[in-house]
Amino acid sequence: MSAEELSDGIFLMDIDGRKVLATRNLVPCTSVYGERLIGEEGEEYRLWDPKRSKLGSMVLKNFEIPITYDSTVLYLGAASGTTVSHVSDILRDGLVYAVEFSPRSMRDLIQLCDQRPNIIPILADASKPRSYAHIVEKADVIFQDVAQPNQAEIAAINSKYFLEEHGHLMLSIKSRSIDSTASPKKIFKEEVRKLESGFDVEFEVLERKELEPFHEDHLGVVARMFVDDED
Template sequence: MSVEELSDGIFEIDLDGRKTLATKNIMPGISVYGERLFREEGVEYRLWDPRRSKLGAMVLKKFEIPLKYDSTVLYLGAASGTTVSHVSDILRDGLVYAVEFSPRTMRDLIQLCDQRPNIIPILADANKPLSYAHIVEKADVIFQDVAQPNQAEIASVNSKYFLEKHGHLILSIKSRSIDTLASPKKIFKDEVHKLEGGFGVEFEVLQRKELDSFHEDHLGLVARMFVDGE
């Protein structure tokens, strides 16, 4: 078995002749969603299923993921914490603010946070960033995976309030949450156009790829926020 670090805290594992993703488990012995744990040279890793994680799929699609071990991340659409838990592993000296709208799902997320002190759970609507502005500090990265029709607007408004100067946005756009009849490619084009000049915040799109084979009708995107006068 071989272990290769692809980027800060994200590993590719050659396990039983098959390459897969993993993160170092900051809570050894504890599996979050039934994922396999294994040890190599005294280090415990958690396998990362890209079919259950848009971010994991983006890693396998060769995105350059701008997460560092000490990053501060605002995660919009945390759900029960499957991907958040891997972000928590990556941010071993960082912090992730995990925003989720569903009270039922939040119960699972809170249980995860009881085990992982670098996750701050926030029960809130990502459409209303001022409702959690008293909790969230400036973030190096915003990751968003929300099934709402105004996904570009949510990303832009939250970035306006919370993203650091020259910070990065990682966005998963779900076309069927925007329009069930229109072409996904047209929806993706329109949403990217909004990000590049709409809602009072401008982004430079660094990478964009569809996540097919892992997540149907989804576009992954990494962008950097423009700053006025620079």
């Protein structure tokens, strides 16, 4: 076995000749969603299933991941915390604000936060950032996975409220949540166009790739908020 660090806190492990994704476990001996724990040279790693995580799949699709060990992350669409738990592993000296509007998922998320003090759970609708503006500080990275028809708009308004100048937006766009009959490629093109020039905040799209074979009809996007330095 060996562990190669791909980016801050994210590892590719070689297990019996198979390459698997993992993060270093912040809470040793504790699995979050049934994932396997692996000990290696005095450290414990949690395997990270890219089929259960858009962020995990973006790592394996070779996106440059802007999250570092001391980042402040705003995570929109946290569900019960599968991916948020891996973000929490990465953030040894950082913080993740986890927004979710389903009370059922929030119950599980709160249990996760009992063990992981670097996760701040927020029960709120991500399309109403003003409702949590008193809790959330400026973020270096916004990660969004909300499967809503107005995904780009939700990303833009949250960036306007919370993203640091030159901060990064990471977005998973699910075409079927926008239109289940139109061509995904056409939808992706239009959503990227909206990010570039459709709102009163604009983004420079740094990378965009479809998330197959891990997630069908999903586009991963990494963008940087555009700031006009001449203002």
